[in-house]
Amino acid sequence: MKFHLLGLALLLSACAQAQDAPKYPAPVQALQQKVGLEIKGSLPAPDGYRAYLASYRGHLVPLYVPPDGKHAFVGEMFDENGHDLTQAPMAEASRPVFDAGTWNSLEKSTWIAEGSPKASRIVYVFNDTECPYCHHLWAAIQPKLAKGDVQVRYVMVAVIAPKSEPRAAAVLDASDPAATLRQHEQHFGNSPVQPLAKVSAATAKKLDDNAALMDQLGVTGTPAVIYKDADGKIRMADGMPPPDMLDAIFGK
Numbered sequence: 001m002k003f004h005l006l007g008l009a010l011l012l013s014a015c016a017q018a019q020d021a022p023k024y025p026a027p028v029q030a031l032q033q034k035v036g037l038e039i040k041g042s043l044p045a046p047d048g049y050r051a052y053l054a055s056y057r058g059h060l061v062p063l064y065v066p067p068d069g070k071h072a073f074v075g076e077m078f079d080e081n082g083h084d085l086t087q088a089p090m091a092e093a094s095r096p097v098f099d100a101g102t103w104n105s106l107e108k109s110t111w112i113a114e115g116s117p118k119a120s121r122i123v124y125v126f127n128d129t130e131c132p133y134c135h136h137l138w139a140a141i142q143p144k145l146a147k148g149d150v151q152v153r154y155v156m157v158a159v160i161a162p163k164s165e166p167r168a169a170a171v172l173d174a175s176d177p178a179a180t181l182r183q184h185e186q187h188f189g190n191s192p193v194q195p196l197a198k199v200s201a202a203t204a205k206k207l208d209d210n211a212a213l214m215d216q217l218g219v220t221g222t223p224a225v226i227y228k229d230a231d232g233k234i235r236m237a238d239g240m241p242p243p244d245m246l247d248a249i250f251g252k
Contacts, residue, residue, distance in 0.1 A: 024039060024052070025050065025065045025069050025072070026069070026070070027065065027069075027070065027071055027072035028052065028063065028065060028072055030072075031054075031063070031072055035056065036056070036057075037054050037055070037056050037063070038054060038055040038056075039052050039053070039054050039063075040052075040053040040054060040055055040060070040093075041053045041093055043062060043086075043089045043090065043093055044085075044089045045064065045077075046077075046079075046085070048066070048067035049064055049065065049066055049067065049077075050064070050065040051063065051064050051065070051077075051089075052064075052065075053090065053093045054074070056074070060090070061074050062074065062075070062076065062077075062086050062089075062090055064077060098217070098226070098233075098234035098235070098236070099234070102217065102226075102234055103228075103234060105213055105216070105217075106124045106153070106155065106213070106226060109124075109155050109209065109210050109213050110155070110156060110172065110206040110207075110209065110210055111124065111153040111154055111155045111156070112153070112154045112156065112171070112172070112177045112178050112181050113151055113152070113153050113154075113178060114145055114151070114152045114154070114178060114181075114182070115145040115148070115150055115151035115152055116148045116149075116151055117151060118148075119148060119149055119150050119151040120149055120150075121149065121150045121151070121227070121228070121250075121251065122150070122151050122152075122153060122227075122228075123150060123151070123152050123153070123225060123226070123227045123249060123250060124152075124153050124155055124225070124226045124227070125137065125152055125153070125154050125155065125223050125224070125225050125226075126155045126157055126210075126214055126219055126222050126223060126224040126226075127154040127155065127156055127157070127222060127223060128156075128157055128158065128159055128160040128161075128164050128168070128222045129156075129158075129163070129164060129167040129168050129171065129184060129191075129193075130160040130161040130163055130164045130167065131160050131222045131223065132188070133222070133223055133239060133240050134222050134223040135185055135188040136240055137223045137225075137240055137241075138185045139185070140240075140246055141246070141250050144246075144250040144251050144252075145250075147251065149251045150250050150251050152250070154181065155210050155213070155214075156168045156171065156172060156206075156207060156210060157207060157210045157211050157214055157222065158207045158211070159211060159214075159221075159222065160222065163195050165195075165199055165204070165207060166195030166196045166197070166199055167184070167191070167193060167194075167195040167196075168207055169195075169196045169199040169200070169203045169204070169207070170193050170194060170195055170196045171184060171193060172203055172206065172207075173196070173200070173203055174193075180193055217236070218236075219236070219238075220238070221238065221239070223239065223240065224236060224237070224238055224239075225237040225241065225249060227249045229248070230248075237249065
């Protein structure tokens with residue numbers, strides 16, 4: 001099998017010899033010493049290759065060492081059919097690690113529920129009222145909610161636009177937040193839910209706390225979906241999931 005490396009950013013021969021028994025191959029050690037590359041973990045690699053998840057100037061990069069052990073390459077690897085062998089392992093390796101504490105933090109956040117309270121699965125969605133992708137996600141999961149097998153909890157944040165906070169506050173402060181959120185989403189782009197002229201300190205704190213949780217969990221945008229997979233592991237999907245992932249998260 002042939003492999004190709006694209007976008008090579010670094011190429012080092014193993015001329016530098018480590019003084020101690022090497023933890024990593026010599027070229028990797030040279031990169032650590034000369035350019036400050038930091039190894040975060042390992043990645044799957046074809047036979048004979050070694051691969052690492054590395055951090056360089058604040059960016060995560062894939063690092064490959066070919067079978068000769070004398071060189072290190074940063075870039076994506078493809079097989080002879082053009083299949084990308086790097087993106088999926090990189091995405092999996094760089095995902096935040098979630099545990100029971102993560103789920104507990106989500107449960108304690110300020111959210112609005114849609115779906116049956118007796119549903120067998122619960123899904124959290126970080127949602128901004130001004131986010132069109134959040135709206136597309138909301139529309140896509142409505143048929144799934146109707147089946148009663150999932151409850152979605154919208155963790156409201158205000159990160160998109162100036163209207164985000166006052167409109168989210170209008171939803172949260174409504175006598176029926178779930179119905180108000182539904183009304184907003186049903187008429188997205190021409191919402192009858194008007195932003196509040198003044199947001200109370202209590203409601204602003206709820207939104208700020210949700211935003212802080214968003215940062216804590218490594219969520220960089222909306223929508224972000226946090227759920228438990230079939231094995232009970234806590235996972236996150238950024239953006240609008242594709243149809244097959246929607247089924248896996250919310251049920252068919």
